[in-house]
Amino acid sequence: MQSRSEATRSNILEAAYRLFSENGYLATSVADICSVAKVSKGAFYHHFPTKQAVFLALLNQWLTMLDSSFKELLRHHQNIPDAIVGMAAMTGEAFQSADVRLSIMLEFWTQAVRDPAIWQAAIAPYHNYQAYFTQLMEQGIAQNAIRPVNPISAARCLEALAIGLMMQAVFEPDAANWPQELVQSIHFLFEGLLKKEMT
Structure with missing residues (x-):
C-alpha cells in the first residue's frame, strides 16, 4: 500500500504525463500539473524541484x-x-x-x-x-x-x-x-x- 507521500508523488507524475501528452511539455506549467494532480505547489516542490x-x-x-x-x-x-x-x-x-x-x-x-x-x-x-x-x-x-x-x-x-x-x-x-x-x-x-x- 502506498504511503501518502508516495501517492502524492504518483499523482504528480500521472498528471504531468497526461498534460505533457495532451498539451506538450512546453505548454504545461507547474501550476497546471498541481491543478490536475490536486496538490499544492508546496507539495509539488517537496517532491520535485x-x-x-x-x-x-x-x-x-x-x-x-x-x-x-x-x-x-x-x-x-x-x-x-x-x-x-x-x-x-x-x-x-x-x-x-x-x-x-x-x-x-x-x-x-x-x-x-x-x-x-x-x-x-x-x-x-x-x-x-x-x-x-x-x-x-x-x-x-x-x-x-x-x-x-x-x-x-x-x-x-x-x-x-x-x-x-x-x-x-x-x-x-x-x-x-x-x-x-x-x-x-x-x-x-x-x-x-x-x-x-x-x-
Whole structure:
C-alpha cells in the first residue's frame, strides 16, 4: 500500500504525463500539473524541484520498466544475438506510445540543451544503453556468436537503428508495423555481424 507521500508523488507524475501528452511539455506549467494532480505547489516542490525533474522521473520510470524486461529476457536466452532479437520483439509498447513520448522528449531536449546540467541528466540513459549494448556485443564476441568487430561501433549501430525507426513511427505511425520492422531490421544487421557458421 502506498504511503501518502508516495501517492502524492504518483499523482504528480500521472498528471504531468497526461498534460505533457495532451498539451506538450512546453505548454504545461507547474501550476497546471498541481491543478490536475490536486496538490499544492508546496507539495509539488517537496517532491520535485522543477518541471524538468518531473520529466526526468517519468523518463526513468519508462526506462526502468524496459530494463526489467531486458534482464528477464537475458535470463532465458544465453545466445546474445537471440537475446537482442528478443529485445527488439519486446518493444511493441514503446512503439505504440512513441508518438506521444518521443514528441515530449523532443520538446524537452530542445529546452535541456540550453542547460548543461539538465542536458547531462537527459542524455545519461543514451550513454547507459550504449554501454549496455557494448557489453552485450562483447559477450556475443566471446561466445563466438558474433564476428570480432568493434563492440562500441556495433552498439551504436543498434541504437541508431532503434532510434531511427522510432522517429519514423512518429512521422508515419500507420506506414508499417513498426515492432515487426524493428525485428526484421535487427535480423538484417545481424546478417553482417553473425559468424558465418551461425547464419
